Amino acid sequence: MRRPPPDPAVLDDPDLLDPHLHATHDLTPLWRRLRATDPVRRHDRFWSVTRHADVLRVIRDPDTYTSLRGNMLRTLMRGHDPAAGKMIVVTDGPRHTALRRLLTPGFTPRTLGPVTHSITAATRDLLSSLTRRGGGDFVGEVAAQVPLRAICELLGVPERDRQRVLELTAQAMLGEEGADLAARIAQSEILLYYTRLAAERRSAPGNDVISLLVSADLTEEEVLLNCYNLIIGGDETARLAMAGGLLALATYGEEWARLRADPGLIEPATEEILRWTTPAAHVGRVATRAAELGGRRIEAGDVVALWTVSANRDEAVFADPDRFDVGRRPNRHLTFGHGPHFCLGAQLARAEIRALLAELRATVTRIEVTGPVTWLPSNFVNGVATLPVSLA
Secondary structure: OOOOOOOHHHHHOOOOOOHHHHHOOOOOOOHHHHHHHOOOOOOOOOEEOOOHHHHHHHHHOOOOOOOEEEEOOOHHHOOOOOOOOOHHHHHHHHHHHHHHHHHHHHHOOOOOOOOHHHHHHHHHHHHHHHOOOEEEEEHHHOOOOOHHHHHHHHOOHHHHHHHHHHHHHHHOOOOOOOOOOOHHHHHHHHHHHHHHHHHHHHHHOOOHHHHHOOOOOOEEEEEHHHHHHHHHHHHHHHHHHHHHHHHHHOOOOOHHHHHOOOOHHHHHHHHHHHHHOOEEEOOEEOOOOEEOOOOEOOOOOOOOEEEEHOOOOOOOOOOOOOOOOOOOOOOOOOOOHHHHHHHHHHHHHHHHHHHHHHHHHHOOOOEEEEOOOOOOOOOOEOOOEOOOEOOO
């Protein structure tokens, strides 16, 4: 169920750009070593930052470390993200503030209330179906479905279109690392669909996020880019956290027993799953000017990779960090970022994980992994690709 640790050669000279390294090895020993001996490490083309305090320092300082050239190594190694300055995750300063102010009403407790009810119902139905069939792939049959349904509701996708949109979006997700032809076609179709939906909202606005976007002074490209960002971001964090959380509960039976015995642990267990899984392994930034970080001199133009997956296991912040603890308090994880770029959909992802834990407690006594677990080949998205399970 667990990836093997890397061999000594990998520890000495890791190729952190290699997506397959992250899929085939548990890099916990590497991150531990880097935090202890080389917390701001120079690679051939970028810096790796692995300590919680240093990661926090960078993401709190967008003037020195900007998102405007991209926020992941894959695009930063190409030199520039074409969505920079248009999509909220790759903007800074006044433009970022304006986009965030525009989108925030779509993620208030009042707005999310009906969505939360839908999440609860969908989770119950999907888990029940999986259990009745004697098991299946939890990722494809539950974890991938709940967040996509929630995003459809937030974006105001009509009920008649949702099944097709769910199918296209699920297919498009497969192409985030080295997209194949089918994934690229799905990505194009999903963008065309939202182009038509945005045009409808311009003439007949509703109470959804697309209506918020088209009501502002945005180009069609900016509307589509921010829709796509919400789809990808809204899917990946919850999907990977839910899948990795279920795997953790199956692996650490004593923690599953604690959670079953105490409903008061749902809240801290949700935060621990977010810390433990860390769905976005890193966040990328580019230095706008020379700066000192962790005793190293960062030059203007340098690419900096903030390894959140390491910061969330930092011994200086988390007691016994390599232990999965459903009662962990406090839990100052950086899964949703911090400061100006704190994730807009954080409360939605939390609601999805809480709904899963509540339904598991109510209906499941045993979680068993029934086949090989596979992991996503990506240096950016961290998590389980397939998880065959039996629930009883």
